[in-house]
Amino acid sequence: MEKVYNSExxxxxxxxxxxxxxxxxxxxxxxxxVSSEEVDNYRKTDKKKMxxxxxxxxxxxxxxxxxxxxxxxxxxxxxxxxPKRILKKETNVxxxxxxxxxxxxxxxxxxxxxVVSTSYIALIDKNRLTNNLSNNASWFDxxxxxxxxxxVDITLDNGNTTxxxxxxxxxxxxxxxxxxxxxxxxxxxxxxxxLVILSGIERLKNKxxxxxIVFNMMPEYFTLGELQxxxxxxxxxxxxxxxxxxxxxxxxxxxxxxxxxxxxxxSYLFRYKSK
Amino acid sequence: MEKVYNSExxxxxxxxxxxxxxxxxxxxxxxxxVSSEEVDNYRKTDKKKMxxxxxxxxxxxxxxxxxxxxxxxxxxxxxxxxPKRILKKETNVxxxxxxxxxxxxxxxxxxxxxVVSTSYIALIDKNRLTNNLSNNASWFDxxxxxxxxxxVDITLDNGNTTxxxxxxxxxxxxxxxxxxxxxxxxxxxxxxxxLVILSGIERLKNKxxxxxIVFNMMPEYFTLGELQxxxxxxxxxxxxxxxxxxxxxxxxxxxxxxxxxxxxxxSYLFRYKSK
DNA sequence: CTAATAGTGTCTATTAGACAGTATGTT
DNA sequence: AACATACTGTCTAATAGACACTATTAG
Numbered sequence: 001m002e003k004v005y006n007s008e009x010x011x012x013x014x015x016x017x018x019x020x021x022x023x024x025x026x027x028x029x030x031x032x033x034v035s036s037e038e039v040d041n042y043r044k045t046d047k048k049k050m051x052x053x054x055x056x057x058x059x060x061x062x063x064x065x066x067x068x069x070x071x072x073x074x075x076x077x078x079x080x081x082x083p084k085r086i087l088k089k090e091t092n093v094x095x096x097x098x099x100x101x102x103x104x105x106x107x108x109x110x111x112x113x114x115v116v117s118t119s120y121i122a123l124i125d126k127n128r129l130t131n132n133l134s135n136n137a138s139w140f141d142x143x144x145x146x147x148x149x150x151x152v153d154i155t156l157d158n159g160n161t162t163x164x165x166x167x168x169x170x171x172x173x174x175x176x177x178x179x180x181x182x183x184x185x186x187x188x189x190x191x192x193x194x195l196v197i198l199s200g201i202e203r204l205k206n207k208x209x210x211x212x213i214v215f216n217m218m219p220e221y222f223t224l225g226e227l228q229x230x231x232x233x234x235x236x237x238x239x240x241x242x243x244x245x246x247x248x249x250x251x252x253x254x255x256x257x258x259x260x261x262x263x264x265x266x267s268y269l270f271r272y273k274s275k
Numbered sequence: 276m277e278k279v280y281n282s283e284x285x286x287x288x289x290x291x292x293x294x295x296x297x298x299x300x301x302x303x304x305x306x307x308x309v310s311s312e313e314v315d316n317y318r319k320t321d322k323k324k325m326x327x328x329x330x331x332x333x334x335x336x337x338x339x340x341x342x343x344x345x346x347x348x349x350x351x352x353x354x355x356x357x358p359k360r361i362l363k364k365e366t367n368v369x370x371x372x373x374x375x376x377x378x379x380x381x382x383x384x385x386x387x388x389x390v391v392s393t394s395y396i397a398l399i400d401k402n403r404l405t406n407n408l409s410n411n412a413s414w415f416d417x418x419x420x421x422x423x424x425x426x427v428d429i430t431l432d433n434g435n436t437t438x439x440x441x442x443x444x445x446x447x448x449x450x451x452x453x454x455x456x457x458x459x460x461x462x463x464x465x466x467x468x469x470l471v472i473l474s475g476i477e478r479l480k481n482k483x484x485x486x487x488i489v490f491n492m493m494p495e496y497f498t499l500g501e502l503q504x505x506x507x508x509x510x511x512x513x514x515x516x517x518x519x520x521x522x523x524x525x526x527x528x529x530x531x532x533x534x535x536x537x538x539x540x541x542s543y544l545f546r547y548k549s550k
Numbered sequence: 551c552t553a554a555t556a557g558t559g560t561c562t563a564t565t566a567g568a569c570a571g572t573a574t575g576t577t
Numbered sequence: 578a579a580c581a582t583a584c585t586g587t588c589t590a591a592t593a594g595a596c597a598c599t600a601t602t603a604g
Contacts, residue, residue, distance in 0.1 A: 008335050008386070015387050021350040022297035025380075025391060042603075043554045060283050075296040075389055079380025099453055103378045103393050105300075105354025111283070112290050114350055116300060118378050118391075174549035175487040178374055212450040225555065242558075243593060264555040265601035274449035317577075318581045500582070517585075518566060539582040540574035 023114045027082045028070040028193065030101065030200035031090070031122045034217050034230050035141055043263035048229040049141040050204075051126075052156065052197065053090065054163075056136045061111045062190035066156075066163060068197070069137065070117070083120040090134050097123040097216035102199050109192045119196045121203060123216035144201060144236060151184065152198060163187060165194040208234050212251055212272070221269040223259050224248070298389045302357045303345040303468065305376065305475035306365070306397045309492050309505050310416055318538035323504040324416040326401075327431065327472065328365065329438075331411045336386045337465035341431075341438060343472070344412065345392070358395040367407050372398040372491035377474050384467045394471045396478060398491035419476060419511060426459065427473060438462060440469040483509050487526055487547070496544040498534050499523070 031053040036046035054066040069090045073082045080100070087096050098120055105116040126139075140156035140163065147153065150171075155164040166185040172178045181195045189197075207213050214230055228244050253273040260266040306328040311321035329341040344365045348357045355375070362371050373395055380391040401414075415431035415438065422428065425446075430439040441460040447453045456470045464472075482488050489505055503519050528548040535541040 005335055005338075008338065022299050023348070023350055024297050025300070041554090043552095045555075060280055063283065073298070073380070073391070075298055076382060078382050079378060079391055097448060097450065099451065100377065102375065103354060105348070105393070107351060107353050116348070116354055116393075118380070173372060173491075175372065175490050175547075176374065176482075177486050207451075211452050215450050216448075223556085240594065240596090241556085242560095242595085245557080246593085260602075262555070263553070263603040265557080267556050272450075316581090320582075498583085515567065515569090516583085517568085517587095520584080521566085535575070537582070538576040538580070540584085542583055 023116060025073040025079075026070050026115055026117045027073060027079075027086065028068040028117050028119045028191075028196055029083050029086060029090075029098075029122055030068060030119065030197060031087070031096075031124065032200070032204060032217065033124050033126045033139070034233070035126065035139060037141075045225065045229075045262060048226070048233050050144070050201075050233055051139045051141050053133075053137055054140050054156070054158075055090070055134070056138070057190055058136060065188050065190040066138075066140075066161070067190035068119075068193050073118075079118060083122070087122055090137055091124070091129055092132050093124070093128055097213065101196070101203055104192060104196065106192070117196075119200070121200050123213060125217055125219050127219050142201070146236070150179075154194070154198065154201075156189075161188075163189055165189060167194055167198050169198075204234055205236075212274075215251075215272040218272070221255065221257055221271055223267040224252070224270055225267060227252070227270070298391060300348040300354075301345050301390055301392045302348060302354075302361065303343040303392050303394045303466075303471055304358050304361060304365075304373075304397055305343060305394065305472060306362070306371075306399060307475070307479060307492065308399050308401045308414070309508070310401065310414060312416075320500065320504075320537060323501070323508050325419070325476075325508055326414045326416050328408075328412055329415050329431070329433075330365070330409070331413070332465055333411060340463050340465040341413075341415075341436070342465035343394075343468050348393075354393060358397070362397055365409050365412055366399070366404055368399070368403055372488065376471070376478055379467060379471065381467070392471075394475070396475050398488060400492055400494050402494050417476070421511075425454075429469070429473065429476075431464075436463075438464055440464060442469055442473050444473075479509055480511075487549075490526075490547040493547070496530065496532055496546055498542040499527070499545055500542060502527070502545070 033051050035049050035051040037049060038046055053069060055069050057063055057065050057067055069086055071082065071086050073079060083098055087098065088094060101119040101121050103116060103118045107114060109115065138158045140158045143155040145153040150169040152167050152169060155162060164187060165183065168182040168184055169179040170182060172180055181198060183194050186194050208231065217230065218227065224245060227248065228239060231244065232239055251273060252270040255269050255271055257269040258266045259269055308326050310324050310326040312324060313321055328344060330344050332338055332340050332342055344361055346357065346361050348354060358373055362373065363369060376394040376396050378391060378393045382389060384390065413433045415433045418430040420428040425444040427442045427444060430437060439462060440458065443457040443459055444454040445457060447455055456473055458469050461469050483506065492505065493502065499520060502523065503514060506519065507514055526548060527545040530544050530546055532544040533541045534544055
């Protein structure tokens with residue numbers, strides 16, 4: 001028979017938290033940025049790509065495979081504090097844009113034991129990184145390609161290694177925008193991280209349209225051409241100049257600085273204007 | 276010194292999962308529906324409200340306070356399976372619309388021990404419930420009111436009990452749509468559930484604009500007036516008839532059935548039309 | 551001069567907002 | 578007849594898409 005308590009204090013003094021079987025929690029962080037690939041033609045501007053930071057596992061499970069930076073949630077650590085701590089460790093930078101993405105909790109996602117993982121998206125301008133990444137971390141350029149029938153092809157490339165995977169998106173209900181993801185092919189990414197990365201890319205594509213999060217990936221001063229390229233690479237399509245400028249007009253302010261040196265008309269540098 | 280392993284199998288055989296301190300996970304479910312309040316005037320249509328299912332706690336902590344239905348995640352249970360199981364238990368209905376909302380993980384959100392909770396939104400048409408709710412559960416009508424300066428006032432009422440709380444929304448960064456919530460007043464809701472409820476309402480308000488999730492709260496046949504009222508009560512504002520009908524035109528199909536009996540022109544019944 | 555990007559003007563198409571009007575059942 | 582809701586027509590305002598044009602620099 002259960003004991004009857006007369007106050008919350010009494011109950012808590014007696015409480016045995018071991019009666020439920022506990023589990024481990026981790027966090028995975030999608031650190032997104034933008035990279036520029038130099039082009040041989042002196043007139044042309046650098047080609048921009050989305051990029052993501054991965055780390056190479058030096059331990060089992062998935063030893064020597066690449067995965068998202070992450071780690072365990074401390075028992076005395078706020079859920080949001082863990083990704084902050086890990087981000088600081090990996091990048092040596094504070095004040096990085098961070099938002100919770102999704103919590104993944106299939107029973108067998110980790111071969112060691114039951115682990116539930118809350119993923120986060122971080123956005124950063126690479127110029128803020130003063131080149132002291134932790135030593136098994138590396139930036140991978142993202143190539144994202146959606147085939148007709150809800151099959152998504154993603155390729156990550158850091159110059160040495162190419163990782164590619166393919167995921168099928170299955171609409172869960174007619175009424176919503178939520179998909180179930182099914183991994184069709186995955187060479188070399190650890191855990192269920194292909195799913196996490198795809199979720200993150202989709203979130204980014206969505207939110208770039210109705211928030212100002214892009215500016216977390218931009219340097220303080222930028223040209224509108226550069227900004228437009230970042231939009232285009234994230235959305236995966238070309239935008240028309242006048243329409244683009246109308247839309248971002250009230251988000252940026254023109255400065256007196258200019259960018260010269262390309263073999264073409266110089267452009268004004270703009271800056272993010274918060275409301 | 277750490278032991279060196281030569282294969283994943285060997286590593287896993289040896290793996291001691293107890294070296295990290297584990298924690299408990301729960302799920303909280305926001306079960307939303309729509310209720311109609313009868314009006315004395317025979318001509319007028321019933322006034323619709325959003326409603327949410329709460330349960331009364333019969334144990335410490337927060338004994339006798341109301342809270343969201345929820346429970347612990349089983350060690351061998353997929354994260355998504357837990358809310359499904361609890362939903363079935365509380366409502367006796369299968370196939371309810373369910374989507375993950377957010378994972379709350381402040382260190383002290385539960386006085387017993389460290390508990391991280393993943394919240395879910397469920398949407399249901401009350402007509403599907405054949406009146407066998409679990410016996411300490413009750414529907415509360417929601418009144419939602421946003422004061423000028425990001426202070427939100429929410430009142431829940433089930434006819435006997437009125438619960439009200441007040442939350443301040445603080446924009447986290449200039450660039451995003453994410454808020455931190457701060458509870459300014461909370462009489463009688465257990466845990467951090469005021470935050471969970473507010474997050475859920477905001478998600479609902481957002482998604483009703485670009486998905487078809489409303490139809491999960493509607494009966495199979497409905498009039499456009501009823502549908503419009505549901506939109507209005509969720510969005511918290513009046514809509515213009517012609518605009519509303521244009522927007523939902525391709526989401527519904529007219530049937531030959533009609534609704535008569537109000538002291539006014541009868542209306543056609545419509546049905547959700549999936550694409 | 552040329553290639554390449556910067557930046558603007560303007561027309562058109564589409565969508566959203568507003569208002570006024572007609573239609574029809576119950577009491 | 579009167580009230581309340583159903584439903585539609587149409588004008589206007591705002592926004593998005595498309596194209597064409599001018600501007601300016603390094604080589």
